[in-house]
Amino acid sequence: MDLRKLLKKIISMSKLTMYAIVINCLFFSNLLATGSNAQKVQSVKDVRVSLQFKGAEVKDVFRAIERQTAFSFSYKEEDLKNNLKVNARYRRSSVADILMDLSKKSGLKFKQINEYIHVVRMTQQRTEERLEIVIQTRNVSGKVTDEEGEGLPGVNVIEKASGNGTVTDIDGEFSLNVNEGVILVFSSVGYQSQEIEIDNRSVIDVKMTEDITQLQELVVTGYGSQVKRDVTGAISSVKAKDLQEFPSPSLDQQLQGKATGVQVTATNGLPGAPVRVMIRGTNSISSGTEPLWIIDGMILSQAGELGGFSRNGSGAIGQNPLASINPNDIESIEILKDAAATAIYGSRGSNGVIIVTTKSGKNSNGKLSLDITQGITNVVRGPNEIGFVDGPTWIGIADEARANADLLPFEPNEFFNQGRDESAELTREEALGINTNYFDEVLRQGSFTDLNLSTSNGSDVANYFISAQYRKDNSIIRNSQFERIGARINLDLKPVEHLTIGTRANFSYTLNERAPNGGAPGGNTNMATGGYNMANGSALPWIPIYHPTETDLNGDPILFDPLSGRNVVASMNRDNYINDKTTYRGIGGLFLDYQLPFLKGLSLRSEFSFDIFQASNIEWGNTVIREDLDYAFDNSVTFQRLNYNFYGTYNATISQDHLLTITAGFENTTQQQRTRNLEVEGVLPAKEVGGSAEPTRIVAGLGNEIYFRGYFGRLNYKVKDRYLFNASFRYDGSSVFNESVRWNLFTALSAGWIVSEEEFFNFGAVDFLKIRASWGQTGNANIDLNAKELVYQTWGSYGDVQAGDLLDNIPNETVTWETTDAFDVGIDAEFLNNRISFSAGYYMQDVSDMLLRQPIPQSSGIFSGGPTIWNNIGDMTNSGFEFTLNTINIDKGDFRWSSNLNITTNQNEVNRLVGDDTDELYDVRSNPLVTRVGDRVGYFRLAEYAGIHPQGGYEMIYEMDLERFEETGERVRTGNTIPATRSNLQEHLFDFTEKSGLPTFFGGFTNNFSYKGLELIATFTFQGGNYIYDRSAASTTSAGGGNILRSEIVNNTWSPDNPNAEFPQLMWNNRYDVINEDGTISENVRFDNRRRGQVHDRFLQKGDFIRLRTLSLAYNLPNELTSRLKMQNIRLFVSANNLLTITGYEGYDPEVVNLGEAQSRNLGQGWVGVQLPQVRSFNVGGSFTF
């Protein structure tokens, strides 16, 4: 092949492919054909003859050889004219030896080309070879394609025995002269090598399968990239292919179970709802436990974005900021986990970094893809699955509970808000005739449609990727839907040599119509906003939706008690209530990459990126659900985040064995937000805020300002292709902190050793083995922007319109970064021709100066029911193991089965909290979770349930040795049991230090089966080691609280006739007559708990589960068919999500995440009430590539 032509074509390929070829060149140097013997055509060296001559002419010798062998000589007569007489005796000499002898004597030289031996006279050059052997064998050609049938350029095609080989051209075609019957090895970066016996074939077409080990792939490391093989930090990489099992509403959800160390928990099944992502457990107990997200170089804001931009009043679910990014645009996601990888992000890297790279044009053939998916969604496990009693049963239980407490039979009218709605009256008889399933009034079958169109193309000077997406989700909650329209343009231009300019631009529009999920009128809106939680709370089954007797003026039925909040049919009707959130978002930027022509190896890169967000949230309610006037609240937020960086990278080869890469640069990030709130009364129709009605309140202002600056540098040093060293630093300053504590330096060191490169390493089965270790520091600066300020809010109005100052924050001027010292060791290996690859590692993170909104005494005067102050409060260690195993279990013929298993374990221990070592964080008003020195974050402190008193019918708990507690602080049992009275629940609390709300292990297990065009993928995710307190079970198994009641208590409560029941005697007022040890009776003793956290452990359950997250079956139509249709590929698939869950947890769903502010996500995890349900979806779709 013409080398220049080849190179030209290579350059015109995409960047990544080019890298791949460069790497190929490094590893496989023998690209050009060299001589070797054919099987039938023997070399002159291999053929022996016996000859004897006396005074013979050279020609005679030739003839003699010709007679005895298959060789024939060709020569010019004139070259033989030297009258040499040959006198020689050759006994079993090789023809080569004979020819060499002749050459020395005659000055002739010989060249064997197959069976021909050409004879010429030598010139006078000394270096000339006397004998050259060229075996010209037969030609084999063919085409190498990828799995989608596209020609694959740059594939090495090498004859195994000789090293003779070539590479495929731009169309994937090759041609090579080979010996008969040899084995050809086809190899390319990112694909599995294949060995193929040529037999008698002259045309060999090969389909390459992607290599799941991907050791040679480039991994984005932040401000640069590196070959995975050389990476010394802990980085998980997820490629587009693995994300596209089915189109998900947001890209973080698609990460579930895909990457080691990354725990993704869906809040619920509502489209657009936030998702919790944690890398290697909790590294902080304060605000920032979410990783840093970077999309094409844009550092997404943590405080602003992950908190969402909306007023989440009326129980509306916040919106996931990543919901505005189209998952189909993703090329790869890299998750940087240890400090070696994240320290370059310094003060924001301690929770890990997720780098998202979007697709770019790379296919010179051009490509247009259309993806269509549709699906239906259902509740995985909701109230109907748990089972609650119907209306008449409820009243029966209430009557019994009231009779046991010496009260009159149940009176429906006690429940109604007759002060607001006089018609809300119901007789007992009417109530007994009603049976409403409010769950069905809230839930429905959902559906979604996802359309995605993308096109890409590329040439020497430009390539592009353009996509557009439309997605609409009708949620499983009635009257809520999510819609996204998005477009992306990614463009790379090479206007002049050495310079690349590119843009990444993503624009999206989302509309989230949110259902209410609040309750009775109250708060600023004063609207009745019952929703799902209300249906699972006090929307009782005997309360009618429509008034049984009264009608409106037209004779139509009227809603029953709509102002109470219980009538979810009233609030979940868009004629009465609207909560719409629209967002317009642009994320994008411009980059310049300049390879200095005069200084080889040095490139400079600058990236300017922006994230501009305009969100508007209108909440409106009419007089059906609000007394007085209609009301509207218009919240509008304009957020802007600008990021600018500049850095240089220098690649130096000091000698063949010493490779060095240096990166250094700086970065600025600024962020601002302007918020406008407008409140109006008397607005009709909806959304006409600012129309005829006078605004009642307007608030506007600039805030959420952050100015951030960092300097960074990194050094990669590789010796002999096996010893890897990496050092990085970052020096960061943030406006969040006071000047004196503003700056901090974060450094990291790491090293790797590719043992398998060593000569002594000789284990045939092991193809690759790397050991790596790292240490580094990262930080967390994610705190309230005003933590260091004395802040008064001005809104508390008294009497007339003037607003008053309310103390909002007491300053802590010394609050500074939380710092994490991370230590990481790991091993990466591949076996059996890369059919098995595994990676195992241990990580330990020492967090110091943990940031916390530390609870301070109520008497401090801050206007809050639980005042806090930002403080650096202590130290914590967080450690665990990570394990990944990729295997190709079967690869035979067209059938292939591969698996991926990843498991991460996590343990944490608090090492220090402010003050002495007995300090603990515990707010019994909120929950029973304790964070204490020497123990795990957020373990449960509970009374210990000891069954039902056989004669009294009330709950018992184990007694704690109070004297011992007084003396030593130890909480131990005396062995006695005591009634679970209010005062006993207050004092007899035990530390369940092994039971916390945070999982101790999690992971994913994916199996991929393919046969010809068929592909079956099953992804399981699992987690466990955590405990969940099912508060909802506690409140719905006890009568008297006005809650719906679980079916399981029917005939299962204590009574003299049923002393072995599982639940205590029904008691409306929670007061029991306690039988004392001496046989006396204390009457009417309170059994209700005084504080939320003072409860027993009956409803504490293990949270372990394994879930079949995705099951998908796809069919790629055969190439013959697609090419006849003039298409590149057609893929059809069906899939299901959350098809199966195996768990012992009896509550709503074990996949729980406590959202709210970040602190309660950590310290309050596992303390769970009614949850919005997860969804199961069934999807069908097709992907069409033209």
Add this chain to the structure above:
Amino acid sequence: MKTIYKILSVILLISFSACNNEEYFELKNPVLDPWLNVTDMDQAPIGAYYALSGNGGSRTIFGGGRLGAELYADGVALAPEGEGYGVNADAEDVYKRTPDFEVALYDNHIFNSAYFAIGNANGPLDFIEENNGNPFPLEDDQENVDRIRGELLFVRAYAYYWLARMYLPAFPDDEKRLPLRLDQANSYEEAIVSDLASANDLYPIIIQDLKDAKDFLPETFNQEIHPSAYADGRATKFAAAALLAKVLFHTGDYDGALAELNYVIDENDGKFDLSEDPIEAFNKTGIDRGKEVIWYYALWAGDGLTTWKHPGRPSWYNATKRNSFDPADNGDRFVRASDSFLEAAGWINPDLSETTEALQDKRYTQLFIRFEDFEDEINPEPRGAYEATRPYVWGWKYYRSDADRSTNIPILRLADMYLLRAIIRANNGDEVGSLSDLNTVRNRAGLMDFTGSGDDLKEAIHLERWKEMAFEGDRLYYLQGLEMDIPEGDRTSGAVPFNSAGLYSEIPDYEIDLNQGYSVATGN
């Protein structure tokens, strides 16, 4: 390697030259000092008043404070749960005068709200004091600065007074129990620890604050000097004096109290009198006030939206609830007038029937309501759910204006002042003066003059006060001020001494857990 150094230095040079560091970090919209002028400063007392109503729902200090005070005393009883009336377990325990009991329903109503108000008063008070009483000398507005200072001191004293009554043993007592915050915490260290105060520590502080407040406050709103907001529900010199009189009386300083009472009653220059019917103190909203009202808490919302601070708790001890004028709609009420009170007042006969005397008393006819049993044909218990087996009398002093829940709450009334002076005068032997004060109140209620003397006079004053101040959370503290036993009322557990341990709550556990002042105090 030289090349590498060169390149590195070039990159670093470019990087570091990019900025002037500190300027870069300056916020465009920084947090400003809260008070830049006197107009700003006026937001401070508004916040402090507002803070008395708590942080959400209906958690006002008045709602819970008055409920607790009534439940401990003998003027109320609980309507029986067995007849369908509602119940609250905390309220039951308070009514039982259970000692060593932490009342959870006080958490938000009294403890938190009081410290919100104190916290929001301390900051601006510190600011004024640090600036020697006049932070804005250029504005030449000392009058308003003083007025603001006086209001802040008044609110702080009022909040502490509720705390002292609800969480401390009756004065005198020297057990240090309650967090004492007289300055704004300005750092973490200051926020997490406070001194603790006993009744003996705290009452003198309250008294001093009120004396100072009285000095600083003007007698009345003057539109030429004061911002218009000051016209509405704000403390004046008379309010400070009236509250001071009550606190002094409560601590046994009758002479001190008398001086303040004389000032309030005799020197108010016609601002307050008892010329109106009793109801007129209770049915006002907006900036209206009854003529006898010295200070009311404003509950109307000028912005039309801030509706959530309206107290809900009185629905437990009031005939109606906050959003309806019809007692049939109030499914919350269960704290009724006690039989012992009604008997003492002469408002019921031994057979529980209504007396003529009751019907002659404007307070009874205007501020109470009586329902017969639920089967009565003429005046049955109106709420269908309540199967009352006998008549009950309910207080009805709340939500009485046209604007129901936006009705202002009168807190310091002239009738209270007259009756307080009447008992002090009687105890001092000034029976003429005492009778005059007593009869001023009686006449306003439509009753004839009382003419007795000696203990009869004192008993008459006690009784008159009981009737006058019923359901306003007064009775317990009046009796404590006189160091009299607290009678059993309708209970059968006997009277308890005025300083009984069953008449206040334990400090909330969450404060004790977090306030290091407690571990210092106990040595733990």
